[in-house]
Amino acid sequence: MRKFITGNHAVAEAVKLCRPDVVAAYPITPQTPIYEQLSDWDSTGELGGTMVKVESEHSAMATCLSASLTGVRTFTATSSQGLAFMHEMLHFAAGARTAVVMAVVNRSLAAPYGFWSDQTDSLSQRDTGWLQLYCENNQESLDTTIQAFKIAEELMLPVMVMLEANFISHFMEPTEVPEPAQVDEWLQPPKLPRRFDLANPGFSNGVVTAKQYRDFRRLSSDAMEHALSVVERVDKDFGRTFGRSYGLVEAVDCEGAELILVTTATITSTARVALANLRSRGMKVGLCKLRLFRPFPVAALRSVLDNAPRVAVLERNISLGREGIFCSEIKAALVNSPGHPKIQGYLAGIGGTDVNQHSIEWVLQDAFSREVFMDQPIWVDDAAAEGGYNA
Amino acid sequence: MRSDISQDVLRAGHAACPGCAYPMGMRMVLKTLGLRTVVVVVPSCAAIIAGPFPNTSLGVPSFHSAFEIAAPTAAGISAALKRQGVDDVTVLAFAGDGGTFDIGLQALSGAADRNEDFIYVCLDNEGYMNTGVQVSSSTPQYSWTGTTPSGNTRHKKQIMEIMAAHRIPYAATASIAFPEDLMAKVEKAKGMRGTRFIHLLAPCVTGWKIAPDEAPLVSRLSVESNVFPLYEIFDGLRYEINHQPKRIPVERYLVLQGRFSHISAEQTEAIQTETDRAWAELCSREMRSRQLYEGSKGTAARVSGD
The missing domain is CATH 3.40.50.970 (Thiamin diphosphate (ThDP)-binding fold, Pyr/PP domains)
Structure with a gap:
């Protein structure tokens, strides 16, 4: 019902x-x-x-x-x-x-x-x-x-x-x-x-x-x-x-993607919209939703991420003194993988702040064009949420 | 119907120190409850006595739970057994005074408030003896422990009053020196439902600094000196004193115990005064509750004093 x-x-x-x-x-x-x-x-x-x-x-x-x-x-x-x-x-x-x-x-x-x-x-x-x-x-x-x-x-x-x-x-x-x-x-x-x-x-x-x-x-x-x-x-x-199943991870448009965004939970729903928008503008971006965290689905995640040169991890949590916790786990899961994608962590929505389509597009644009991948996470700020990447 | 007590549930070869009162109390409680019992122990000397994996001295299904959760562990097992249609099994929790008076008090209070169906036996050795004798809120005033090297400054917490305040159906003090009284109380508790609490004084040879054969004697003196009177509280309201003590001076009780060897004559006097006050208070509660609740059924097993 x-x-x-x-x-x-x-x-x-x-x-x-x-x-x-x-x-x-x-x-x-x-x-x-x-x-x-x-x-x-x-x-x-x-x-x-x-x-x-x-x-x-x-x-x-x-x-x-x-x-x-x-x-x-x-x-x-x-x-x-x-x-x-x-x-x-x-x-x-x-x-x-x-x-x-x-x-x-x-x-x-x-x-x-x-x-x-x-x-x-x-x-x-x-x-x-x-x-x-x-x-x-x-x-x-x-x-x-x-x-x-x-x-x-x-x-x-x-x-x-x-x-x-x-x-x-x-x-x-x-x-x-x-x-x-x-x-x-x-x-x-x-x-x-x-x-x-x-x-x-x-x-x-x-x-x-x-x-x-x-x-x-x-x-x-x-x-x-x-x-x-x-x-x-x-x-x-x-x-x-x-009639409904979800997988350990879910890959959306990840085949041949030059950048894959990893999300969990509700940010994923908004990311689906942002992804569709950017793909319609010709950006080869994919989305990987992580559903299972323990045990960590290393093989499933690698099979999705390892073929992309760039990975962005966007998340609503932080291990103070390091970065987002999913990001650390994903880096660890890919450290021995042959493809060895570059990985950038982004923090958004901490404390329940809004993560909207603009902020996710900002993250995608940033990770797509970034020359240096940093060890530290990037805090996605309110300006990004307001106007998108070029604002 | 009286239980068959010819069978021991606590087996020989348990891991208690020689002369420990714990296995004496546990043995009497368990043989009264019999084989249709599930036991919860928590970190305490009881967990050591229960034995290291894969051995056990307990002849009934049992579980070593976490320190502060004897009561909700027992409640969970009790609820689950009933869901499985098992309604004639007693769930029994053994916890020490630290696990009862201190760290487990919140969880015990919650379970007692809900009147969860189990018997809870607090084996009170008046300190954290399993970790090598540290002060708990059950340690008597002036007593030496490893963390009160010059004597405990606090009074012993009145756990029976706390339990009575929950209006549980049954609370009783008991002593290994009065086995018939102890077993009659366990028998009585077994015939009831809801949260039943038994406060059992269990002298610790090491912590109390007594000789290995003195736990029963010290237990007897604790009762006869009125330091640890034997009584019951029904529904948190009706008090019944089970033994008229000889009222021997507390000094005779204290002098046997190395943990009190440092105390002054004034401190001994102060303990005597406090003991007399508490006894008078208990007698007046019994009298008052008898006046108030006359006619409500009292089935206390009285031990004849002399």
């Missing part, structure tokens, strides 16, 4: 369709509408599972991870400070090989306080052992949430689904909400190990030796590597049933 709903509502619809057993959550702007919507359905009995209205995000993750270890389907959602507060538990949930699914509404981290889109919150969780998927719009947020349960439960690794504050969380779009029967058919009840089986008692997560620790990390690392093919397969499989 097609509904005109916000991204938060779309995620809540997806969660309800996946019939979670335990949902634990805590309010934080701009994620709260997911929690409220699920609470509404909990009160009417439509949610079906058990809703645990915890006193903190830290306890939300504690509740989800222990429920997941018990063998049931679990979900939580958070944002910004709440995600940072969960940090310890994120490592725990991944290390214990749970299948928790979490929606993260990307929002700037204090200080200073802000309520707008910024990806540094989830990117700061890069090394926690969670899969990370970044969504472009409401439909993709809904679809990716459904996919996330299948991925997490197959791999026994937790999955984060990112949607941007306001641009997705609070903006309404026509969104296709699948029929429950269709989702039931596609996503079977979880077949997770039941770690607290009375007939087969064991002690989970005992203290290990250094060598045992290393061996467990190795197993998790292998699972993460394997995750690339699982995410790809689940996405294709989803496409066959529901």
Whole structure:
């Protein structure tokens, strides 16, 4: 059924369709509408599972991870400070090989306080052992949430689904909400190990030796590597049933392009418009949308970027003291590639500032004509957003 | 129906220090709860006693969770088991005083507020003993620890009052020196639903600087001197004292413990005064709650004093 709903509502619809057993959550702007919507359905009995209205995000993750270890389907959602507060538990949930699914509404981290889109919150969780998927719009947020349960439960690794504050969380779009029967058919009840089986008692997560620790990390690392093919397969499989799939990366007009712009999330939608405009003026530019961040899709990205002489990475986050986090990752992914494209990083939209067609065209023009590629990122300023490259 | 306590759930060969009160308490709690139990331990001596991977002393399914989340971990397992249609299993959390009074207090308060369905046993050894004896908010006044080298300046936090303020169905203090009382309380808790809290004093041989065979004696003296009275609180309202103590001077309790060896006569007197005050306060609460809640059912297992 097609509904005109916000991204938060779309995620809540997806969660309800996946019939979670335990949902634990805590309010934080701009994620709260997911929690409220699920609470509404909990009160009417439509949610079906058990809703645990915890006193903190830290306890939300504690509740989800222990429920997941018990063998049931679990979900939580958070944002910004709440995600940072969960940090310890994120490592725990991944290390214990749970299948928790979490929606993260990307929002700037204090200080200073802000309520707008910024990806540094989830990117700061890069090394926690969670899969990370970044969504472009409401439909993709809904679809990716459904996919996330299948991925997490197959791999026994937790999955984060990112949607941007306001641009997705609070903006309404026509969104296709699948029929429950269709989702039931596609996503079977979880077949997770039941770690607290009375007939087969064991002690989970005992203290290990250094060598045992290393061996467990190795197993998790292998699972993460394997995750690339699982995410790809689940996405294709989803496409066959529901008619929509997204890939690990998406390449638009990248064949023979002299410059490829790499984006994530909502900036991608605007970039599509800018790209079409510049191509109509004869510029050979392509667009590469990065959807999966952990595990990092090195091969998929290389196959798109390695044939272009120039790459521009445009992003809404920063690792202070270096550059945009996606840019560093992309540089690292291409360092041993034969094509060895030049790469320039651009920062735009930090703190939720607007990234419009003009600013993206400015970036494309700049990267297209630039003689020196710098190690430092370029902050795309407001002047660029006003008038385009030649203004 | 009384549980079959002939079977031990905590196995021999656990990793506790010789003479530690923890495994004594854990053994009594677990044998009362029996095999249909899932145990959560968090970083504390209980996690060490549970054993290093892949060994374990616990004969029931168990999980070593993070330090401050014993309560929500137990809540998550409890909720998930019910979703799986398993409704006759007790979820039990063991946490130390640091994991309860300090770092885990927020999470415990949240779970108690929601009246999540589990039994929480705080094994209170009055300090961070697993990290080598540092002060916690459970450490008694004047006590030596590695971070209070000249004596703790703060009073011991009143965790039972905090738990009572949540109006949970059951909270009780217990002692390894009173096994029948302890096991009767676990039995009673097992028959209830919601958040049930047992505060179990567990002397630490190393941290309290007592002889390895003195934990039961020191425990007994803590009760008989009124430093650690045995009582229950029902629904956060109704108090019942379970043991009329001999009211021996606190000095007899303190003198056995090296952690108090430095204290002055005035400080001993101050502890006596505070102990008398707290006992009078507890007695008046019991009397007042009996007047207010007369007729509400009291099934406390009274231990006969002399």
